[in-house]
Amino acid sequence: MVDDGLSGSARDFRVPGGPDLLTRGDAFHRWQDGRRRNGVWPYSRATESGPATACDAYDDAGRAQRGVNFASQDYLSLSAHPAIAAAATETIARFGVHSAGSAVLLGNTSISVALERRIAEFLSMEEAILYPTGWAAGYGVIRGLVRSADHVVLDALAHTCLQEGANAATRNISVFRHLDLDHCRSKLRSIRAKDAENGVLVVTEGLFSMDSDTPDIIALQQLCREYRATLLVDVAHDLGCLGDDGRGQIGIQGMLGKVDLVMGSFSKTFASNGGFVATNKRAIKEYLRYYSPSTTFSNALSPAQTAVILKAFEIVGSTEGHILRGKLLENVTFLRNSLVERGLEIFGDPSAIVCVKVGAENLARVVSRSLPDMGLLANLVEYPAVAKGSARLRLQVMAGHSRSDILHAAECIRKAVDASVDDLMHAAGRTQAA
Ligand SMILES: Cc1ncc(COP(=O)(O)O)c(C=O)c1O
Known part of the structure; x- marks a missing residue:
């Protein structure tokens, strides 16, 4: 069910007023908690296994997650x-x-x-x-x-x-x-x-x-x-x-x-x-x-x-480093191609950062919510970290990822986007009917 937690942004709480500094976080916390309750607060997750290519984690409401990990920054898997x-x-x-x-x-x-x-x-x-x-x-x-x-x-x-x-x-x-x-x-x-x-x-x-x-x-x-x-x-x-x-x-x-x-x-x-x-x-x-x-x-x-x-x-600086960079670039190219083949839009030039455009913040939050259940950990980046309406999933590729990790990620994202678009359309239909 798609409802709460899909509007507003962290930008709304950057300049709170009032004389009591200890109340500064209250409005933000209420908004964040609404998102948390609806499973659309994907930040502050913790891992149980370090930044491995497959990773056990839990979200900050304590829900366990396990998946292929494209959310850590460990480009050469060192x-x-x-x-x-x-x-x-x-x-x-x-x-x-x-x-x-x-x-x-x-x-x-x-x-x-x-x-x-x-x-x-x-x-x-x-x-x-x-x-x-x-x-x-x-x-x-x-x-x-x-x-x-x-x-x-x-x-x-x-x-x-x-x-x-x-x-x-x-x-x-x-x-x-x-x-x-x-x-x-x-x-x-x-x-x-x-x-x-x-x-x-x-x-x-x-x-x-x-x-x-x-x-x-x-x-x-x-x-x-x-x-x-x-x-x-x-x-x-x-x-x-x-x-x-x-x-x-x-x-x-x-x-x-x-x-x-x-x-x-x-x-x-x-x-x-x-x-x-x-x-x-x-x-x-x-x-x-x-x-x-x-x-x-x-x-x-x-x-x-x-x-x-x-x-x-x-x-x-060693031959091993050279090989790892080669592996990383192969993985990056394979991921970018796999995403594009599935009709997804990616940003920029080949590097360890592969961002997949989702667009609207509400859609991106719903997409991101569904990924861990499908076995993928990837970060959501949304306004104000990027421009409004330009929300994206940021995948950070490692030399240690396998081809099947990469195919799995591309598949999950395609499915998650399709299902989330449907979800939001149905929710909008229900609202209009009500
Ligand atoms: C471009 C850029 N500069 C600096 C930093 C800060 O580096 P660190 O996380 O190691 O403090 C980051 C990290 O996110 C970054 O992306």
């Missing part, structure tokens, strides 16, 4: 790799479980220092600095470098960590249409027409996490040079897993070592929490160490996390 697990346990035996300090105050280990070197080498940059998460890196690099008189020019779909970093740093924020170089140029031109004194940071991603598309990084860097701006590229979703050598879009576009600032996350391909910023200037690394609050005043990655990431870099 989180279950035996060498990664061994690196973690050996490191815990040697260093214990905790960094027990920020990188500034004895939170570094010989492994974290080696990891910073490895990241810089991998990207052909001079320096890299670690952050506790990718989010902290995106936020922190902007907050650390940009001051209130400076400007930030963001791609419209830049990740929330980049938007929040910009909001915390300055009011001078401009947004250009997604991937639109001409619009970016016109923003830079009008900023520089009025302000030759202050800094300008242009922010984009190597691979966008909802649309799976990519900017022209060469042209953006060139544009930045023209207008004395600095380019920051977030490579969270492409580093390690995309491109022949795993250097992501920066490598594919021949820009290794040539982008002003590169930031990334380890949580998609490198089997751990954590993030980094890479730069060609030691002075920038040192400045961020002491002026970027999300690293300066936050405990460093744990020794086990740094060892996992370092081992993941070793695998990513």
Whole structure:
């Protein structure tokens, strides 16, 4: 029965009023609970088995689910790799479980220092600095470098960590249409027409996490040079897993070592929490160490996390890594083809992120509700995370998925969409009749 929980969005509760902060969550919670009761709150699920390709989970109302898992971010399937697990346990035996300090105050280990070197080498940059998460890196690099008189020019779909970093740093924020170089140029031109004194940071991603598309990084860097701006590229979703050598879009576009600032996350391909910023200037690394609050005043990655990431870099750079990337791309191509053959619409270019367009939020919620019962775990992405009316299922492919996992996913989605369209039509018919 399709009824409640299908209207409204999280956006409706972003700016609640009233003097009592402790009531701020009430209206949101009521709305969320309506969705939960109707089985259309697919968020905050928990797994019983880690991010495996088939996964036991339960939703946040406690209902058990089991299915093929396209909802985890583990693109090269490294989180279950035996060498990664061994690196973690050996490191815990040697260093214990905790960094027990920020990188500034004895939170570094010989492994974290080696990891910073490895990241810089991998990207052909001079320096890299670690952050506790990718989010902290995106936020922190902007907050650390940009001051209130400076400007930030963001791609419209830049990740929330980049938007929040910009909001915390300055009011001078401009947004250009997604991937639109001409619009970016016109923003830079009008900023520089009025302000030759202050800094300008242009922010984009190597691979966008909802649309799976990519900017022209060469042209953006060139544009930045023209207008004395600095380019920051977030490579969270492409580093390690995309491109022949795993250097992501920066490598594919021949820009290794040539982008002003590169930031990334380890949580998609490198089997751990954590993030980094890479730069060609030691002075920038040192400045961020002491002026970027999300690293300066936050405990460093744990020794086990740094060892996992370092081992993941070793695998990513090896023949095995090359084979895993090949397997991932095969899986991505097979999934995209299987979806299209079934008349489903997908976004963007081949990458580990395969988003299937559903459209209306109510339909997408009903589709997403039916998937676990059919044996598929996939994430629902809806407004305001994406534009209104552009709700989608986001599937994140792993090297470890099998062909039958992929066929199963495509079949489930086709069936779920058809059944949900029928469901909603019947519900609308009943409402009209009543
Ligand atoms: C583009 C992008 N940047 C940064 C992050 C934050 O990374 P993390 O989850 O490792 O904190 C994410 C994660 O969702 C992301 O998609």
